[in-house]
Each structure stands twice: as structure tokens, then as C-alpha cells.
Amino acid sequence: MNYEGIVYRPPSEARSLIIQATIGCAHNTCVFCNMYRAKNFRVREMDEIKADIREGAQLYGKHIEKVFLADGDALCMDTKDMLEILHYIREKLPWTEQIAAYATTQDILEKSNEELKQIREAGLELLYIGAESGDNEVLRRMAKGVTAEEIGEAGEKAKSCGFRTSVTLISGLGSRERMREHALESARLISRMKPDYLGFLTLMLEEPAPICRLVERGDFLLLSPQEVMEEMALFLSHVDSEGTVFRANHASNYVNLRGTLNKDRDQLLDQIHEAVKRVNYKPEYYRGL
Numbered sequence: 001m002n003y004e005g006i007v008y009r010p011p012s013e014a015r016s017l018i019i020q021a022t023i024g025c026a027h028n029t030c031v032f033c034n035m036y037r038a039k040n041f042r043v044r045e046m047d048e049i050k051a052d053i054r055e056g057a058q059l060y061g062k063h064i065e066k067v068f069l070a071d072g073d074a075l076c077m078d079t080k081d082m083l084e085i086l087h088y089i090r091e092k093l094p095w096t097e098q099i100a101a102y103a104t105t106q107d108i109l110e111k112s113n114e115e116l117k118q119i120r121e122a123g124l125e126l127l128y129i130g131a132e133s134g135d136n137e138v139l140r141r142m143a144k145g146v147t148a149e150e151i152g153e154a155g156e157k158a159k160s161c162g163f164r165t166s167v168t169l170i171s172g173l174g175s176r177e178r179m180r181e182h183a184l185e186s187a188r189l190i191s192r193m194k195p196d197y198l199g200f201l202t203l204m205l206e207e208p209a210p211i212c213r214l215v216e217r218g219d220f221l222l223l224s225p226q227e228v229m230e231e232m233a234l235f236l237s238h239v240d241s242e243g244t245v246f247r248a249n250h251a252s253n254y255v256n257l258r259g260t261l262n263k264d265r266d267q268l269l270d271q272i273h274e275a276v277k278r279v280n281y282k283p284e285y286y287r288g289l
């Protein structure tokens, strides 16, 4: 397998065969994100991608249950090329149960419904969408390049074309100043998108992400663990997304939370109140991305 640079994947893809269909992220400007800064975006040559699929099949055979297409937003590639990759995976790994990829809002909106349906029918089933926030001012400050309206539209479009969606938000991304708006507008966005899965990370600083300079200058105020919990409680009290599997059990989170919306809302809020009362947070040195 010819992996280029650091390869990122969602926690739930830990046991998947990872195929780098693209290198880097086509957007690559988010102020908090460091993942692909060292890479110049490009779509890999089809021959290289196919060679990795063949090699993966030879090495791991029927142990492969899932395939994840990396890097940052493989869905941005031409539909024709994406279909060719998916057909090749089906040919070499016909027993694969799931194929997934990261997808930006722009990727989803730029493709027609017809293209998305073709891609879905060819086997790509789960899209990981980094929403990060539902507050337009936070999205603007973080240079996300899209509005909450566009993210919501992309989520609905993906679902209407048959995809399952997994959406990520980031606790603390509003700084102290927009903590309340970040929580409430994110709840509104998720209530619209109604994803199958919702994951919360908690903001961490990783050099040389531009947000580090904002924090140094005092232009961005990091939340304390208690404030992160207050923000989360506000979000949970307002979100309405029946059946969404909710996870905030990433290495970056101060308190591990998991449940299903909306039925586990009270239990999740109790867990938060208990953690705040006992000041029971993951120590900084155990947190990671």
C-alpha cells in the first residue's frame, strides 16, 4: 500500500481498508485544521489507486469488511473516476459491507442528484461531513467556506440520494464569545440534517494551525472543560434529531458521552451535570486528536 503522508480516518473506520483516492483536502483553509496543510491537493492516478485496491485484496482478503476512501474529501473527484474506483472495489472485494468517504458540503452541492445516485448505487454508502458549527459567524471566522444553510442543504441532498450521513461538530469552536450561538445554531442545523450519526470533537490546538495564532493574540478564547459541558448541555437541550446515534467519546473530549437522540437526552444531560458537579474531566495530557 502506497500511503502518502499522514492518513486520517474517522474513529469508526479503524478496521477499514484505507485507499487514498485523493491526496490532501481540496479546501484546506479551515483555521482550526492541520490535517492536510503539508499536502498539495491532487487526485491520484487511477493506476495507483487500483494497484492499492489489488494489494489490499491480496494482503487482507476476506478480513476486509469496510473500505474508506481517503484523503480529506474523496467525493470531490470526477464522478466518472469515482464510479470506476467503486466498480473496481466491487470487482476485487465483492464481500465488502460498506464503502465510506469524507465529503465536504461543496462536493455534495457541486454534484447533481443524478451523479450522487449513481455513486450511491455503485457502492459508496456513508458520507462523513464535517459541519463543525451551525453558526454562520463561527463558520466565517473559521474560513469553512460554506454557510449553515449550504451545509444543511448538502445533508438533505445526500440523504435524499440514498446516503447515510455522519456529521461532525466541534465543541468550543465559537470561542467564549459565541459559545451560546455555536450551541444553539448547531442544534438547529442538526435538527435539519437529521444525520444517522453525530460526532462531537472538542477543539484542540495543533501547530501550525492558524487558530494557534488567534489564541496567542487573545482573539480566540478557549473554553474551560466546564464551559464545554455547558455548551454541550445547551446543544442537547435544543436538538431534535430522532434516531441519530450521538457520540462524544473521541480522545479530544473531556467527558465521554454516547446515546441515541432524542430518547437519551435526559440521560446525557444527567451525565453532564454529574461530571460538572464532580469536576470529573479527562486530564489535558490524556486528550488527543
Ligand code: SF4
Pocket (backbone or CB within 6 Å): 025, 026, 027, 028, 029, 030, 033, 034, 035, 036, 072, 104, 130
Ligand atoms: S476541516 Fe475538512 S474541509 Fe477544512 S481544511 Fe480540514 S479537511 Fe479540509
